[in-house]
Amino acid sequence: MPEQADEQTEFFARTTDAISAAIGRVIDGKPDAVRSALVCLLAEGHLLIEDVPGVGKTMLARALAASVDATVRRIQFTPDLLPGDVTGVSVYNPVDREFEFKPGAVFANIVIADEINRSSPKTQSALLEAMEEGQVTVDGRSHLLAEPFLVVATQNPLEMEGTYALPEAQRDRFMMRISMGYPDADNEALMLRQRDAVNPLEAIRPVVGADQVQALIHTARHVHVAPAIEQYAVALAHATRTHPDLRLGASPRATLQLVRAAKVWAALEGRGFVIPDDLTDLLHPVFAHRLIATRAATGSRARVGHETIAAILDRIAQTVRVPIASRQ
Known part of the structure; x- marks a missing residue:
């Protein structure tokens, strides 16, 4: 084996x-x-x-x-x-x-x-x-x-x-x-x-x-995904659903696809397991297009909306607790 x-x-x-x-x-x-x-x-x-x-x-x-x-x-x-x-x-x-x-x-x-x-x-x-x-x-x-x-x-x-x-x-x-x-x-x-x-x-x-x-x-x-990593992915998605500047957060499909993408990301790095950085590296490309900011947060232009959502995701990545043990 x-x-x-x-x-x-x-x-x-x-x-x-x-x-x-x-x-x-x-x-x-x-x-x-x-x-x-x-x-x-x-x-x-x-x-x-x-x-x-x-x-x-x-x-x-x-x-x-x-x-x-x-x-x-x-x-x-x-x-x-x-x-x-x-x-x-x-x-x-x-x-x-x-x-x-x-x-x-x-x-x-x-x-x-x-x-x-x-x-x-x-x-x-x-x-x-x-x-x-x-x-x-x-x-x-x-x-x-x-x-x-x-x-x-x-x-x-x-x-x-x-x-x-x-x-x-x-x-x-x-x-x-x-x-x-x-x-x-x-x-x-x-x-x-x-x-x-x-x-x-x-x-x-x-x-x-x-x-x-x-x-x-x-x-x-x-590729192995530890329970702590799964909980971290769920916490990141949940944070988008409760954020005051977002009127549409990440769907459960988004959470599933974040973990799937992280598995490939880890494999491309030569690892058989996912680490928290794999999720945060993929947070913007996997989540950003699914989120809709409130009208007050975005202003009138679409590009401003993109920049606002990127900033929100950066704050979420900084505030959600990162698991320490990632291989269990």
Whole structure:
């Protein structure tokens, strides 16, 4: 058994390093974003990338998809996109005289939902069942999705023209929300030199298959979480629900996803157990997009609201008691 565990640990480290390196050759100078995408993949969550146009949101999603030998579909969310385009529709077959299901774009291992907030909330909600239950129900019949299943969605900030706010239920289904940010001067200059005539995405070759991803997920599931760590995660979530400056706190789903993400985070660090720092490192990307500040706390602009919630989470991390014994 110890030898088998060592082999699994070595395979996990070697394979995740290879995935990160493949993505890193496309996304220059953004190791945190690459790591977050990998965490979502291996924690069976979904990733929301929010930032201004042109900073590499879709490139990150495509690079992750290209590094995995699995089915990939891209959905360009536009105002005229219909829910059936996402989930699929039943079409009458005159030969067999019965309706048959035509799968939509969501039937893939990795689904890139590009500019998700440019479609109406009705179309956005077509992903709700798929993201939570791994299935799609059309005309009363449920159709299972492939495993692993990951949605990587990009969106522009709400203050930009032509965007719709994601409903609370939709945001809560994303394990993490991250921002890319602008590259520093050196990486931007490197990008100019390297990408003038060559598309780095074309050079990516899959480094892992769908079956191997499932094996990595299985390894991460068995990372140990002590009862004290579980209580710490619950305390962090409860603090958001009782904070006077928040009118919507973290859901129980958020608590569950925080712990799942922390397991992968610990495994990427080479540990077989979660420590408190794993939770606090992930607190912002896992919790922030689910919280809604009171109107008095945020002011009128969405960006001010983001900054307010970040400050609230920092105060919560500082005030919630950190467990000392983390391996029992």
